[in-house]
Amino acid sequence: MELHAYFVLGTILVVVYVWRRRRDPLNAIPTVGGPSLPLLSYIGAYRFMVRGQSLLDEGYAKYRGSAFKVAMFDQWLVVLSGTHLVEEVRKSPEEVFSSMEGVLYLTQFKHYIHPNIIKDPFHVDPIRDQLTRQLAPMLPNILDEIIETCKEHIPAKEHEWAALPGASIMLTMIARATGRAFVGVPMCRDPKYIHAAVSFTMDLVRARMFINLVPERFKPLVARFFQGPARNLHAAADTLEPLIRERESFLEREDDSEPGEKPADLLHWILESNREHGEKVHTVVTRLQLINFAAIHTSSASLTHALYHLLANPEYIPILRKEVEGAIRETGWTKASLEKMRMIDSLFKEALRYSGISLLSVYRRAMCDVKLPGGIHIPAGTLTSVAMHPIHHDEAFYKNADQFILERFSKVQGSEKDNARQQFVNTTAECVSFGRGKHACPGRFFASMELKVILAYLLMHYDMKLENQDEGRPADLRLGHSILPSRNAVVLFRKRVQVA
Numbered sequence: 001m002e003l004h005a006y007f008v009l010g011t012i013l014v015v016v017y018v019w020r021r022r023r024d025p026l027n028a029i030p031t032v033g034g035p036s037l038p039l040l041s042y043i044g045a046y047r048f049m050v051r052g053q054s055l056l057d058e059g060y061a062k063y064r065g066s067a068f069k070v071a072m073f074d075q076w077l078v079v080l081s082g083t084h085l086v087e088e089v090r091k092s093p094e095e096v097f098s099s100m101e102g103v104l105y106l107t108q109f110k111h112y113i114h115p116n117i118i119k120d121p122f123h124v125d126p127i128r129d130q131l132t133r134q135l136a137p138m139l140p141n142i143l144d145e146i147i148e149t150c151k152e153h154i155p156a157k158e159h160e161w162a163a164l165p166g167a168s169i170m171l172t173m174i175a176r177a178t179g180r181a182f183v184g185v186p187m188c189r190d191p192k193y194i195h196a197a198v199s200f201t202m203d204l205v206r207a208r209m210f211i212n213l214v215p216e217r218f219k220p221l222v223a224r225f226f227q228g229p230a231r232n233l234h235a236a237a238d239t240l241e242p243l244i245r246e247r248e249s250f251l252e253r254e255d256d257s258e259p260g261e262k263p264a265d266l267l268h269w270i271l272e273s274n275r276e277h278g279e280k281v282h283t284v285v286t287r288l289q290l291i292n293f294a295a296i297h298t299s300s301a302s303l304t305h306a307l308y309h310l311l312a313n314p315e316y317i318p319i320l321r322k323e324v325e326g327a328i329r330e331t332g333w334t335k336a337s338l339e340k341m342r343m344i345d346s347l348f349k350e351a352l353r354y355s356g357i358s359l360l361s362v363y364r365r366a367m368c369d370v371k372l373p374g375g376i377h378i379p380a381g382t383l384t385s386v387a388m389h390p391i392h393h394d395e396a397f398y399k400n401a402d403q404f405i406l407e408r409f410s411k412v413q414g415s416e417k418d419n420a421r422q423q424f425v426n427t428t429a430e431c432v433s434f435g436r437g438k439h440a441c442p443g444r445f446f447a448s449m450e451l452k453v454i455l456a457y458l459l460m461h462y463d464m465k466l467e468n469q470d471e472g473r474p475a476d477l478r479l480g481h482s483i484l485p486s487r488n489a490v491v492l493f494r495k496r497v498q499v500a
């Protein structure tokens with residue numbers, strides 16, 4: 001080709017590129033973290049992965065009340081940075097901002113599961129319905145499981161400290177207590193079940209890390225090389241199959257069953273719903289594992305964050321113990337007692353506000369072109385989320401936002417409604433730890449009960465301190481948008497001599 005032909009071709013390519021870029025509506029949304037040119041945006045994606053928080057803080061400071069975008073390896077993420085935008089998303093139907101599409105991006109589980117699960121996630125209904133309604137009768141079982149787990153895993157004596165890895169012991173407590181509510185005894189104590197329930201998250205996270213490096217059309221190919229989630233589901237199905245068969249045969253003869261014979265756990269409620277769907281064991285187990293994915297590491301990270309805040313401020317311990325003792329003395333280990341534990345409620349809410357398990361929340365995919373107030377134009381297909389960590393640290397919403405204040409949410413603020421607004425389980429535009437709107441976490445009522453019982457029980461039965469108490473709160477681990485409590489911190493436990 002003649003030199004001038006190269007020149008003409010090059011000019012055409014540049015013109016087309018500039019024309020397409022100018023027409024791309026995402027260009028109107030400012031970029032934070034690096035250049036937004038093709039390929040160069042990988043620099044921004046790398047920066048977001050290694051120092052996500054400073055990028056989000058920078059974006060929030062510059063574009064508070066509006067939106068900005070950060071690069072990820074496979075696409076842009078538009079970060080909505082105002083509480084009025086949180087409310088816009090809350091009000092939008094699934095056809096405008098899809099939560100399922102947001103979850104699919106975050107998890108990439110679609111490569112490993114039956115498509116019916118995405119079409120009809122009926123397993124979520126029993127969480128909202130039976131699990132949440134039956135918290136009171138379930139509480140004694142949860143407590144029983146916590147007592148057993150402590151006996152097995154906390155080898156502390158009255159005059160001797162036992163040193164245990166904090167994050168891992170909290171994960172064990174959560175896995176067992178959650179298992180008790182999901183599959184009952186003895187399955188919740190079966191090491192194979194616990195392993196499958198806990199490791200599914202890690203299997204998915206590992207696979208997702210690679211899948212999300214490539215554009216959409218190559219994702220199925222990459223997923224084929226990372227079969228950890230698929231293997232996990234097979235192992236979980238093998239472990240759960242005998243129990244599921246037993247439960248199915250119970251459902252067939254339910255009308256002739258003895259009173260008290262009916263199981264009261266999530267697996268049973270999912271199988272009840274499955275009567276009209278007739279799904280096979282593997283698909284039912286997949287549904288259960290997706291709930292474990294949503295429930296276990298979120299709850300254990302929240303519990304560990306709260307525990308580390310508490311142990312780093314040991315002056316809080318007697319305050320909380322007094323509250324627990326008072327409530328238990330009056331109403332025993334009941335839901336009513338937990339409702340009286342306002343300070344513990346506040347501790348968890350403050351731990352999620354201050355630390356949190358993620359920098360972002362309320363992931364959604366725009367299903368059509370969306371116009372938001374302030375002239376923000378979100379093109380169809382764009383992934384969006386809410387700047388949770390910056391909002392949770394905004395002085396306009398939280399006085400002394402960069403301080404951890406135990407009683408921040410426990411003070412009686414006036415009316416019943418104001419009080420309810422303060423509670424851990426409540427979501428607002430300024431507090432999105434559990435998301436917001438129709439798809440806000442349906443498991444939060446269960447999580448709140450479980451976290452409170454575990455911490456209250458530990459406070460009543462153990463003295464606890466950090467091994468490196470002088471070093472303050474163990475530093476969190478940050479990767480991309482995740483905030484994990486320290487994996488290495490060691491907690492010392494000693495059995496208390498006198499307990500209520």
Ligand code: HEM
Pocket residue numbers: 099100103124127291294295296298299302357361362363432433434435436437438439440441442443444446447
């Ligand atoms: C402290 C622990 C937990 C935290 C911080 C948490 C947080 C969240 C968040 C941020 C969302 C997304 C909400 C949104 O996009 O608006 C979510 C969704 C969800 N969570 Fe939780 N969660 C926790 C515990 C649980 C538990 C124990 C369960 C099950 C019993 C559960 C089940 C779910 C499910 C099924 C969804 C998806 C709901 C939907 O798409 O409609 N979570 N959670």
